[in-house]
Amino acid sequence: MSTAPTQPFTSDVTLTVNGRKRTLTAAHHWTLLHLLREALDLTGTKSGCDRGECGSCTVLLDALPVYSCQVLALQAGGKEVVTIEGVASGPGLHPIQEAFINEDAAQCGFCTPGFIMSAYALLRREPSPTEADVRAALSGNLCRCNAYGRIIQGVLAAAKAMREGAS
Amino acid sequence: MIPFEYVRPDSISGAVSLLLEDPEGTSLIAGGTDILSEVKDGLKRPRRLVALDGLAELRSLDVGNGSTRLGAGLTLAELSTNPRLERGYPILTQAARSVATPQVRNVATLGGNLCQRPRCWYYRDRLFPCYKKGGSVCYGATGHNRYLAILGGGPSFMVHPSDMAPALIAVDARLEAFGPNGFRTMPLEDFFDHGQSRPLQEHVLGSGELVTAIFLPSPPPDTRSVYLKARERADHDFALASVAASITLAGGVVAKANVILGGVAPTPYRARLAEAAIVGRPVDKLDLQEAARLAVSEARPLEFNRYKVSLTANLVGQALQSLLTQLKGGTSHADRL
Numbered sequence: 001m002s003t004a005p006t007q008p009f010t011s012d013v014t015l016t017v018n019g020r021k022r023t024l025t026a027a028h029h030w031t032l033l034h035l036l037r038e039a040l041d042l043t044g045t046k047s048g049c050d051r052g053e054c055g056s057c058t059v060l061l062d063a064l065p066v067y068s069c070q071v072l073a074l075q076a077g078g079k080e081v082v083t084i085e086g087v088a089s090g091p092g093l094h095p096i097q098e099a100f101i102n103e104d105a106a107q108c109g110f111c112t113p114g115f116i117m118s119a120y121a122l123l124r125r126e127p128s129p130t131e132a133d134v135r136a137a138l139s140g141n142l143c144r145c146n147a148y149g150r151i152i153q154g155v156l157a158a159a160k161a162m163r164e165g166a167s
Numbered sequence: 168m169i170p171f172e173y174v175r176p177d178s179i180s181g182a183v184s185l186l187l188e189d190p191e192g193t194s195l196i197a198g199g200t201d202i203l204s205e206v207k208d209g210l211k212r213p214r215r216l217v218a219l220d221g222l223a224e225l226r227s228l229d230v231g232n233g234s235t236r237l238g239a240g241l242t243l244a245e246l247s248t249n250p251r252l253e254r255g256y257p258i259l260t261q262a263a264r265s266v267a268t269p270q271v272r273n274v275a276t277l278g279g280n281l282c283q284r285p286r287c288w289y290y291r292d293r294l295f296p297c298y299k300k301g302g303s304v305c306y307g308a309t310g311h312n313r314y315l316a317i318l319g320g321g322p323s324f325m326v327h328p329s330d331m332a333p334a335l336i337a338v339d340a341r342l343e344a345f346g347p348n349g350f351r352t353m354p355l356e357d358f359f360d361h362g363q364s365r366p367l368q369e370h371v372l373g374s375g376e377l378v379t380a381i382f383l384p385s386p387p388p389d390t391r392s393v394y395l396k397a398r399e400r401a402d403h404d405f406a407l408a409s410v411a412a413s414i415t416l417a418g419g420v421v422a423k424a425n426v427i428l429g430g431v432a433p434t435p436y437r438a439r440l441a442e443a444a445i446v447g448r449p450v451d452k453l454d455l456q457e458a459a460r461l462a463v464s465e466a467r468p469l470e471f472n473r474y475k476v477s478l479t480a481n482l483v484g485q486a487l488q489s490l491l492t493q494l495k496g497g498t499s500h501a502d503r504l
Contacts (some may be wrong), residue, residue, distance in 0.1 A: 008170035028173035028216075031203075051207065052200055052271060053403075064244070064273040070200050071274060074173050075220060118269065139402035140268025 013077045017042070018086025026073040033057045033068035035076075036083060044084035044113050048142075055141030058114035059083045065121045065140070084113035087120050095165065096120055099158035100151070107145030115141045119155040127163055131156065168207050175218040179225070179345050179379060185217045187347060187375040195219055195377060197240060198274035200267075201283045209293040210284075210300065225278070225379060230255060235383040239278030243331075247272060256383060258392035258411060262334035265396045268403045278378040281332055281342070281358070282370060285325035286405050287315060298323045298366055313471035314407070317463070317479070319361070319432035324469065326430050327359065327369060333411035333429035334394045336437070340383050346376030355381065359434035369434065387423075389416040391493040395486050396429075397478055406430030408479040412486040414445070416494060421445050421453070426462060426486075431479055438462035441483060450494065459484035 009028040014021065017040060026035055033050075036042045036059070045068060048056035052070035059068045060082040088094040096119050099105070106112045115138060122129055122137035129137070134155045143151060173196075176182045186193050192214035196202050205211045219225060225240030230251040237246070246252060246263040253260040266272055266280065289295040289306040296302035307315045307324045315324040332355065340355040353371075360371045372378070386392075392413035398404035409429035415422045424445045426438040441462035445453055462483040466476045 009172040011173075027170065029168045029170045029206075031168070051204055055268070055270060058270055061273075065270050066273050067200075067270045070203050070271075072173060072196070072199060072203070072216075074175075075196075075199065075218065121269075136402075137269060140270040 011074060013074055015076050015078065016080045018082060028072070028074060030073040031069050032059070032061070032066075032071040032073050032076045032081070035073040036068060036081070042083050042085050046110055046113055048110065048114075053142070054111070054114075055118065056111050056114040058117040058141065060117060060121055063121065063124065065118050067140075082117075082120075084116060087116065094120070095161045096123065096155065096158040099154045099161060103150050103154035103157055105147055105150040105154035107143075107147045111141060111143045111145075115143070115151055119158065122155070123159055123162060127159060127166075129156070129159055168203070169209075169212055171206070171213050172215045173218060174215055175221050177221070179222060179377065182217050182219060182222070182377060183346055183375045185215070186377070189214060190374045193217055197225075197276040197279045198242065198271075200271050200275045201279060204291075205284065208291060210291070219276075219278075219377070225276075228252070233385060235385075237277055237381040237383070239276060239281075239378045239380055241277050243267075243272040243275050243277070243280060244269070246277060246331075255386065256338055256392070258334045258337060258394045258413065259331070261394040262330045262396075262411065265394065265406075265409075266330050277331060277381060280329050281335075281355075281378060282368075283328055284369070285323075286328045287325045290325065299325060301367055308469065311471065312469040313474075314405075315469060315472055316432050317466040317468045317472055317475045318428070318436050319434065320467070320469075322363065323361070323366065323433055325369075325433050327432065327434050328405050328430070329435070330394070330396060330406065330409060330429060332359065332435045333409055333427040334392075335381060335383075336427045336435050337392055337394075337411035337413045337425040338383055338386065339425070340381050342378060343380040343382060344372055344376050345379045346373060350379070352382065356435070356437065361433050386413075387415050389494070390414070390423075391490045392425075393486050393489045393493070395482050395489070397482055408475055408482055410479070410482045410486040412483070412490060414487075414490045414494070416450055419451070420447065420449055426458075426483060428462065428479060428483075431466075431475055438483065440464055445487070450491065453487070453491070455484050455487045455491075458487060 014023040046056040048054035052067040057068045194213040196216040197219045225238045227238045229236045243263045298305045342355045342358045396409040411427045424442045426441045428436040441458045444458040459480040
């Protein structure tokens with residue numbers, strides 16, 4: 001066992017967050033979650049278990065969903081991050097957000113941003129998912145209110161709305 | 168999380184130099200899913216983390232005719248979705264897809280999966296100075312041991328958590344490591360070690376060494392393989408028991424069989440007696456029940472994990488049945504597990 005240094009190491013890191021290039025000074029031991037919430041004030045991304053188990057901190061890193069609590073801020077250097085604040089383009093909500101409201105897919109709502117990010121990644125890759133695809137894509141997100149049925153319905157409804165909107 | 172220094176070398180030689188500078192105080196970080204959990208849980212207090220994720224040398228995937236090379240820095244998601252890998256080695260994509268969750272697979276690497284530390288709750292709780300943390304006791308031996316080893320246990324009764332390891336051993340993978348003395352390779356099976364000499368790791372690498380790649384020989388014709396994993400939840404769970412099995416036929420006779428068990432022993436466990444019961448027999452005269460029974464005939468269950476003996480035997484039976492069905496050209500129920 002070694003003794004931890006008292007002064008944290010810091011470095012400048014440049015990353016793109018929701019389409020905007022940001023350069024800031026990050027402590028080496030910061031997680032990406034910490035950088036988003038504490039340095040950039042993007043508090044839509046939630047800190048749940050802080051152990052890569054619950055999925056409430058899910059963001060996209062170069063288009064792939066990751067647990068931002070298990071990625072160091074410096075590991076995201078040079079990469080593109082999308083958070084819940086970046087899914088809607090323009091002043092309105094994203095179709096997935098609309099569908100979650102219409103299907104009553106949120107109970108307490110704490111897990112909702114993470115679920116929406118996993119669903120967002122799925123629908124970018126697969127516009128016509130089966131229910132099995134949705135279940136697999138959401139398998140890394142937990143909902144302690146147990147709203148899974150309506151969450152799955154919400155994602156399927158969003159996929160349908162997005163297909164109809166695109167045609 | 169306690170502060171540490173994060174250093175990003177630009178080559179594997181640079182990583183080795185950094186490891187040698189301060190072997191005690193340095194840990195490698197690739198995807199980070201395991202090491203960051205250990206740091207957060209207070210199991211490790213590294214002064215420095217050496218990042219491997221920027222190293223192109225670890226990121227190649229070459230599926231060739233003679234052999235296939237998988238860089239240790241490939242993510243499990245990349246292994247899960249590679250169509251050429253799936254055609255040649257479906258067992259590997261089955262195993263990769265069974266790991267954790269999409270979010271974990273998007274960052275967790277092949278090398279990290281092979282080097283991950285035990286999931287035993289005594290190990291993961293910093294208040295227990297257990298054998299795998301350098302202590303003298305395995306609390307699991309007499310404690311809450313329902314997830315622990317039924318085979319090969321002692322002094323630690325941990326189970327090796329990797330899904331990739333049994334699957335890779337079942338297709339005769341070799342591991343490549345790089346260190347102060349350059350590259351060396353070994354059968355992946357020999358990479359794992361019970362840790363009696365070095366309890367703080369589950370592999371044989373020395374100071375300054377790191378895993379760089381996995382090599383896969385071309386599968387012989389008439390070879391089929393399958394990975395089955397039993398767990399408490401359908402997703403996001405480690406194996407209660409897993410079976411990686413492959414069979415090669417020659418003229419209707421089983422010429423070669425690998426039956427490797429995961430989640431039941433401190434290292435991936437080769438079920439030699441089960442293999443011996445199959446090899447040399449005509450494929451239509453195999454006693455699968457007997458092979459399944461022999462796979463666990465040396466089991467010595469602990470107080471709360473007796474269920475694993477029949478679970479593992481049944482899984483071996485299902486895996487072998489699946490291989491026979493595949494060899495006959497159909498698919499069996501077990502393939503869909």
